[in-house]
Amino acid sequence: MYKKEVRGELILGNKSYGDITRDILRSQEEKAPMWWWISFAVFFVLMSIGLGYYVPLTIAKGIGMWGNNNQVPWGWAIINFVWWIGIGHAGTAFSIFLLVFRQKWRTSINRAAEAMTVFAVLAAGLFPAIHVGRPWDEMFIFPYGPNSRGLWVNFNSPLLWDVFAILTYLTTSAIFWYIGMLPDFATVRDRSQGIKRKIFNVLSFGWVGSMDKWRKFEDTLMILGGLAMPLVIAVHSIVSTDFAAGILPGWHETIFPPFFVVGAIFSGFSMVVTLMVLIRKSFKLEEYVTDDHFDAIARIITFVSLIMGSAYLIELFIAWYSGNTYENYVFNENYLKGHYALPYWLMLIFNAFLPQLFWFNKVRRNLTWIFWITIGVNIGMWLERYNIVVPPAAEDFLPANWFHYSSTIVDKWIYLGTIGLFGVGVLLFIRFIPMMAMNELKQQAKRQTDLKPTDIQYHAIKKLLEDE
Amino acid sequence: MSKLVAVYSDDSKLLEAADQLIAAKAPVEEVITPFVIEELLEKFHIKSNIPLLAFFYGVFGITSVFAALYYTFVIDYPLNIGGKAPFSLTFPVLMFIGVVLITVLATVTTFFIQAKVYPGKNPEFEYPGINDDKMVILVDKSKLTPEMEAKLREIFDATGAEKIDEV
Numbered sequence: 001m002y003k004k005e006v007r008g009e010l011i012l013g014n015k016s017y018g019d020i021t022r023d024i025l026r027s028q029e030e031k032a033p034m035w036w037w038i039s040f041a042v043f044f045v046l047m048s049i050g051l052g053y054y055v056p057l058t059i060a061k062g063i064g065m066w067g068n069n070n071q072v073p074w075g076w077a078i079i080n081f082v083w084w085i086g087i088g089h090a091g092t093a094f095s096i097f098l099l100v101f102r103q104k105w106r107t108s109i110n111r112a113a114e115a116m117t118v119f120a121v122l123a124a125g126l127f128p129a130i131h132v133g134r135p136w137d138e139m140f141i142f143p144y145g146p147n148s149r150g151l152w153v154n155f156n157s158p159l160l161w162d163v164f165a166i167l168t169y170l171t172t173s174a175i176f177w178y179i180g181m182l183p184d185f186a187t188v189r190d191r192s193q194g195i196k197r198k199i200f201n202v203l204s205f206g207w208v209g210s211m212d213k214w215r216k217f218e219d220t221l222m223i224l225g226g227l228a229m230p231l232v233i234a235v236h237s238i239v240s241t242d243f244a245a246g247i248l249p250g251w252h253e254t255i256f257p258p259f260f261v262v263g264a265i266f267s268g269f270s271m272v273v274t275l276m277v278l279i280r281k282s283f284k285l286e287e288y289v290t291d292d293h294f295d296a297i298a299r300i301i302t303f304v305s306l307i308m309g310s311a312y313l314i315e316l317f318i319a320w321y322s323g324n325t326y327e328n329y330v331f332n333e334n335y336l337k338g339h340y341a342l343p344y345w346l347m348l349i350f351n352a353f354l355p356q357l358f359w360f361n362k363v364r365r366n367l368t369w370i371f372w373i374t375i376g377v378n379i380g381m382w383l384e385r386y387n388i389v390v391p392p393a394a395e396d397f398l399p400a401n402w403f404h405y406s407s408t409i410v411d412k413w414i415y416l417g418t419i420g421l422f423g424v425g426v427l428l429f430i431r432f433i434p435m436m437a438m439n440e441l442k443q444q445a446k447r448q449t450d451l452k453p454t455d456i457q458y459h460a461i462k463k464l465l466e467d468e
Numbered sequence: 469m470s471k472l473v474a475v476y477s478d479d480s481k482l483l484e485a486a487d488q489l490i491a492a493k494a495p496v497e498e499v500i501t502p503f504v505i506e507e508l509l510e511k512f513h514i515k516s517n518i519p520l521l522a523f524f525y526g527v528f529g530i531t532s533v534f535a536a537l538y539y540t541f542v543i544d545y546p547l548n549i550g551g552k553a554p555f556s557l558t559f560p561v562l563m564f565i566g567v568v569l570i571t572v573l574a575t576v577t578t579f580f581i582q583a584k585v586y587p588g589k590n591p592e593f594e595y596p597g598i599n600d601d602k603m604v605i606l607v608d609k610s611k612l613t614p615e616m617e618a619k620l621r622e623i624f625d626a627t628g629a630e631k632i633d634e635v
Contacts, residue, residue, distance in 0.1 A: 016601060017477075017502060017503075017600065017601035018597075018600060018601035021600045021601065143536075143540060151545050151547065152540040152541060152544065152545050152547075154547060154549065155537060155540070155541050155558060155559070155562055156547075156549055156552065156556060156558045161558075161561050161562060161565070164562060164565045164566070164569075165565050168565050168568055168569040168572075171569065171572065171573070172568065172569075172572045175572060175573075175576050179576065179579070182585065183502070183503070183599065186591070186599045187502070187599040187600055189591075189599075190594075190596075190597075190598075190599045190600065191600070201588065201590065201591075202587050202588045203587075204591075205580075205585035205586055205587055205588075205589055206584075206585055206586070206588075206589030206590055206591050206592065207585060207591065207599075208500060208591045208592055208593050208594075208598070208599075209500050209501050209502055209503070209504075209598065209599060210498050210499070210500050210593075211498065211499050211501075211508060211509055211512055211514045212514060212516075212583070213583045213585070214501070214504040214505075214509065214514075215509050215514045215515065215516045216516045216518055216579055216582055216583045217504070217579070217583070218504055219516045219518040219519055220518055220575060220576065220578075220579040222519075223518065223519060223522045223571075223575050224572060224575065224576070227568045227571055227572055228568075228572075230564070230568075231565070231568050234561070234564055234565065238561065438503075439502060439503040439504070440503070442502060442503040442601075443503045443504060443505075446479055446503070446505070
């Protein structure tokens with residue numbers, strides 16, 4: 001059962017069910033504010049240049065447009081891929097983990113986190129798709145029959161698992177997100193007219209909140225959640241085996257699967273917090289996304305940051321303790337004081353040290369601190385992927401082979417293009433889709449009122465006290 | 469078909485009415501709420517077989533993915549990659565992902581079929597506020613005797629229904 005005494009009230013201001021509908025739909029029913037148009041324009045331009053010009057340029061001229069070289073075959077594309085997939089885990093981590101563990105404070109945040117997942121996974125999927133160099137041959141990754149080329153795909157390869165894992169994750173997340181929105185689409189349908197009503201009539205699938213539908217709705221979401229939860233762990237473990245199955249010192253590590261999963265949740269939670277700070281400020285939703293929500297997330301981020309810090313230390317220790325010269329070089333020379341010391345130390349500061357400020361109650365309840373620390377974590381997590389992808393490959397076994405990596409303008413613009421795609425997606429989401437799960441908020445409001453004495457109980461208690 | 473509609477704004481009153489209607493063995497056709505009220509589903513013993521079906525989808529999924537992997541990788545074209553056995557421990561990875569994909573798609577399809585929802589469908593019942601802040605109890609009037617109808621109206625009044633309507 002939800003304990004208000006422990007968690008505090010999750011919806012402030014004694015909201016009625018009607019208030020919740022009006023507050024959440026305000027962002028759709030009122031005119032878009034100027035900041036929305038400006039942000040949309042900026043992200044749209046980034047998306048258009050990055051994905052509209054530089055992606056076709058890469059496809060037309062080849063991967064030689066990027067900074068990758070023989071020594072460092074995976075550059076920004078794979079860094080960005082892993083970074084986006086990590087962020088994409090937030091929706092599931094937030095929404096599904098907390099749903100399955102029955103954490104009621106998820107209600108205000110889960111919808112935005114799920115939306116983020118879908119756009120982040122779309123952005124992630126772009127990179128391997130263009131990294132293959134000849135996207136028109138991509139169908140060969142699917143096992144559609146051996147007759148055309150005499151053999152099946154290699155089911156032993158983590159790269160192949162990745163394709164199936166990410167497509168399954170995208171499908172599951174998108175379905176989970178959409179099914180959860182059906183009742184809210186029906187609410188919008190009932191409140192709108194004309195073309196908007198017709199659109200939401202299609203989107204709401206004829207939803208009416210009858211008892212039978214609610215039962216099936218709840219069961220379906222719980223099953224999807226239960227299935228997606230281990231899937232999150234599987235997807236990022238598989239992404240990590242892309243590296244761990246290689247023989248490069250710095251990649252060939254058994255710690256990678258849990259390390260990647262925890263890192264993904266870390267960056268995903270941070271991105272959710274960054275966005276929720278902005279959404280709360282922009283739409284004045286302080287009564288729904290309370291300081292207690294941020295406090296709860298900040299505690300999780302602190303805990304995860306400690307796991308990340310421990311993992312970094314374990315890597316350094318094992319590299320030294322193993323006595324393996326090459327591995328020791330990567331970690332205790334190259335990272336700590338070598339050519340790549342700067343990104344490594346910045347990563348440590350952003351991921352392991354800075355979030356420790358959340359031990360202070362004042363920091364956990366100060367939105368400015370929360371915003372900048374989580375931005376720092378996102379930068380730190382990008383640098384972590386940089387540190388994994390580039391330094392071990394650039395300086396491996398033979399110093400004669402060593403070759404350094406620097407990204408090109410094409411790399412940078414494609415990355416900015418995916419940020420544009422993500423931004424456009426999130427902005428369209430907050431403008432046209434109920435950005436919080438209204439039906440779940442109402443359920444939460446009911447739980448809170450259930451804990452308060454009813455009028456009859458209140459007067460009975462008062463009378464008893466007076467009589468005494 | 470004419471329906472008796474009792475409209476509530478307070479879920480505790482709705483639950484009280486539900487108790488009395490169940491006690492009076494009233495032919496309640498449906499209760500429509502803007503959010504799930506678990507107590508209501510328990511009172512009316514609303515169950516679904518989706519969890520059980522999902523389990524069977526999972527069994528089907530894991531069997532079919534294993535069969536597909538075994539056929540392609542062991543029987544049809546066993547690849548020799550670095551001397552590793554074609555039938556290896558890598559199978560569970562794809563079996564797991566395959567089982568999730570098949571179960572998710574099959575469960576959602578079942579939900580659509582059982583809940584009778586699909587893109588573009590018009591709502592089966594419309595009444596102001598039922599997806600916002602109003603909860604309604606629907607009773608099929610054709611199944612009511614005049615005495616029963618009077619009794620139901622009495623229950624609705626006593627439990628604080630905001631409005632008793634006919635549609």
